[in-house]
Amino acid sequence: MGKKVIFFEVKGGSDKGPDGYRKDTMPMVNALQQRGQEAEVIFFDVAKQQEIFDYVKNHAIAYVSRINPGNLKDESAYFSMLRQLCEEGIIGMPHPDAMIGYGAKDALVKLTDTSLVPSDTYAYYTIEEFKNNFPKSLTHGIRVLKQNRGSTGEGIWRVQVVDELPSEVTQVPLTAKVKCTEAKDNHVEYFELGAFMDFCEQYIVGDNGMLVDMRFLPRIKEGEIRLFMLHNHPINVVHKKPADSEEAFSATLFSGANYRYDKPEDWKELVDTFLQQLPEIMKLLGGYDLPLIWTADFILDTDELENDCYILGEMNCSCVGFTSELELAHNIAEEIITKISKDTTLTV
Incomplete structure (x- = not known):
């Protein structure tokens, strides 16, 4: 050759x-x-x-x-x-710009016009954007903040207001107490919102710094579904079920999640829906060829008609491992x- x-x-x-x-x-x-x-x-x-x-x-x-x-x-x-x-x-x-486009957390925000990502998903590239909007988005329920750097759940926080808010409140006060659970190991910390946001500034500053803010999907308890892709071919599906403890929402092995390997045909509805939208995904993420080895992680949700649907939580293509x-x-x-x-x- x-x-x-x-x-x-x-x-x-x-x-x-x-x-x-x-x-x-x-x-x-x-x-x-x-x-x-x-x-x-x-x-x-x-x-x-x-x-x-x-x-x-x-x-x-x-x-x-x-x-x-x-x-x-x-x-x-x-x-x-x-x-x-x-x-x-x-x-x-892949092409380096495809690596960035598919691998960066803000890929989710670029896909909010598809059925894969809720429209109330935001990216913060500056501390000012974060401090202006996050107290507002937190009034709508539990949120998940994801840093762009790090791995194995580091810097991914589930954030919920401890005390019930008055119905007319349009943004959470900076003095409100928040319960924060990190996906790295499901440990819990309590902060005042203002102090927690100050803590999160580290994720925004520096090269490729940003935070993605999306709604928490409680059906993560049923497991995260990872499509392992070769270009446009799904090769297998990994069902990653968080540890069976009250606070656990992380689907990483490090945090005690259980992994099961399934065939793509076992998840036909999800696979078919995703493949149908691949051309649109490629277009929205810069028009590059699909990466050679990449993954797309989904979480079950329920739509307005009480039907199951799948929400895209993350994609990864920088260096997907398959050592198992x-x-x-x-x-x-x-x-x-x-x-x-x-x-x-x-x-x-």
Whole structure:
């Protein structure tokens, strides 16, 4: 097949095995090599950025990004190099702007015109926006605040006013007591609203800082449903049920949630509804090709007619792991080869 598929990793981080690689990287490399496609891993290092760029430009037909942005010392330099590679005709899996578009929490706000995301979902990019609007949105019930950075539920807070508010109140007083539960480990803290909002300023300042504010969906207790996607193909469905305790609402393994792996056909209604809306999702998120490996997480809700519906809670495509199902490496290798064949045919 000629040129290589380059997998980008970065040294360090909790996602590495004893050999220094992510546990799901070499299975993909090996699966491609078994199919006659050359592949190798390069560790991104900003000090060697030009050298890496030149090598990949000259030797690769495509790259696959397997770096958790939280492990990068200079995320902007890495994304800049990926953009340059895409401009040089290297097939990006995914394009860096698709990685940002699908992976950032504010993707939800861009999808409020679809049936997947409630219209009362907000993004705050400045402390002023946050302080102006959050006390108002909190009058409508329990809210969930999500920071854009972090992982495993860190900086995701369920916020509820402790004492009942008078019906005519249009914004919660800053002195009101609020009960805040963090998804990281379901621990509870009590604040005055003003003090909690001051605490949350850390999530807004700095690169890519923002907070997303959306309504709390109590049926999270029934479990979060994660679609594991290869481009536009759902490969499996992970049903993530929070721990059976009063405060638990987090669906991460770290917080004690139970995971069950189902087939897409077991969730046909959800899968069909989501796939029907994919063209609109792609358009609203910038028109880029879908990421190679990505996930969409849903929570059950009830509509006005008392029917079940599914609300999109998050998407992730920066570095979705599949270490518990390494046999998926063969599906991914097939998808990479198919995309290379399709994209090179289109450019001939």
